[in-house]
Amino acid sequence: MEMHITTPFGRRSMSLALMRNQIKATAIRQGKTVDKWRVFRDVCEARPLLNISDRALAVLNALLSFYPEKELSEDTGLVVFPSNNQLTVRAHGITGTTLRRHLAALVEAGLILRKDSPNGKRFARKDGAGAVEDAYGFNLAPLLARSEELADLAQQIAAERKHLRQTKERLTICRRDVRKLISAAIEEGAAGDWQMIETHYLSLISTLPRTATVRDIAPIAEEMEMLRQEIINLLETQMISEKSVANDVQNERHIQNSNTESQIESEPSDHSTPTAKPNQQTEQTIKPLQQPTQAYPLATVLQACPQIANYGPSGRIASWRELMTASVVVRTMLGVTASAYQDACDTMGAENTATIMACLLEKAEHINSAGGYLRNLTTRARRGQFSLGPMLMAQIRGRDSETRKAS
Template structure:
């Protein structure tokens, strides 16, 4: 089949893009054999990269249907349906829309025009063979099949990345909202109005179609909000007072000094009442014996008293105790005694209906000097004949 012209019919001008397409089509290199429907599927995936809309793809599908073979080869690549016939195969598309989308396909470099002298589309035959055809040439589609396939692969990876980023943004948004609700419910002070406004804005953004860069920026903003909320809701525990430069020496000092001290203090009676005085430092071995339920929550284990304080900081919210109640208990009782009280409460949590109210009550009693944690701890020690002072 002979292609006689590449210039458009009527008032349509010759463009630089058209000249580039002509030069590409006249390159003396063999064309690959490609499946037209596979090329169409790839082009549908990468439509955005070629500036195509859904209607343009429908028109291209209709054009391909006029090519009899499923494979696009070197010959017979010009199809010549009339606008009316083509519009019918394009699901009854209006001719004005059809012409607009044909121009879009030409501009994208996917088809080329071979216009006849009068602008009509037809073929000249000699017997069964077509010698000349005027219509739309599918050669550019074959020449760009590899580029279309690569663009489709890139578009697929980009879609996967967008899906993963949207998923991450949704999870971060959920974390931020739930942390914000927890803070408000427990009466914790913070910049909640600003954070709520930022979360509402992010929720509105997620209703739109966002690109990779936009989603990355949104994830960073949401992650910052979650970090800010976490910092506010997780107070930093006070550093334990050091009595020695060496932790090992300090630990041995606490255990050895308290061994005799606990025995003597428990035996003493105050002049005011008959209750034993509260030890200032309880050996960690005694705490482990009396309150084993807290051990799974100690990430680094319970080797020192400050480990117990850090564990209590993480645990109080899980027990339904607000940060306000917990901070007051630490302020009145001291960090060590408050943490020990929490460990005792956890050990008998099944018998406590309202842990927050119970700790508030104990704190109030401690403020007036009526509560010490030692009797509470001693009552939890297993009845094995081991006394507090004998624990390692």
């Protein structure tokens, strides 16, 4: 397009921004065409970035309706010249003052240009055959020139809207989880300062503005997820501890019952019974009780795996309960599922599983899948092919070797 700079008619002033918009409108490659309604949809989508109102969009829609072709093209001319009365009708009856204000907003946004006649009137001059030779009115060339830019802006807004929707959904689900977990913990009498946790939850909710953006919601959603994980870790630790205690009680009863049955079988009966022959097998045989593996001293575990102390309740570990609490945090951090961790506790005991997690933390950078590693150890332990002692001692020797090299 040949560059042609025009100035506004009457009292409207000229500006460098208006000149830049006119120059930008001339940057149209030869033969370029674009669907006028597709461009209009992109403008509607990108409206927040273009700083125009929905009423201005109604005016732009009216202007496009006066363009006879579906495709915007330089070959068919890009100037429309409706009167204010015609525009008012097609723009849903807005007043003349409102119409002029929104036309000015479209010009300022660089979506249309004015091509004013010497007397400011809008009209077209035609040749003898009725074809338009020249026209004065509103030039739609910026829509054709900026079609790719407007499409990019529309995609940007759509992506931001999708991100906002996903962030809101994530926060909504997290809020529901936290609210119901707190209620369940309080109703069932779980140990913990649930009043303080609920206060923290309510403080997060109170910071949400009525009309929130992604920038408002994202940090709140992240902190809410951290609160949810903290609650889950706390409840998981209690469940593991309770299950460990229940298993110990059950094993103790099993041992007592087995000992009682053995004593009864070995005691002589007051009534005379036929003596069994040497080669006669008794109908009942007592299977030997497999004793659970005893946990190593806590001091030994902390000597071999000092990093686990960083995940203790107060940045240190002073008891097996605190070690188990820290191991649940480490489990989540290393990506070990709750089912794999529980299976290990059922097989090897909660204390030994916590010790294994401390060892895995020490060499986490050398393990591709901590969850798969733990499941493998659990399977081997169930077959009687794994002992924690060599693993722990190897960790101690490795630390001693590093200490000697450093000195």
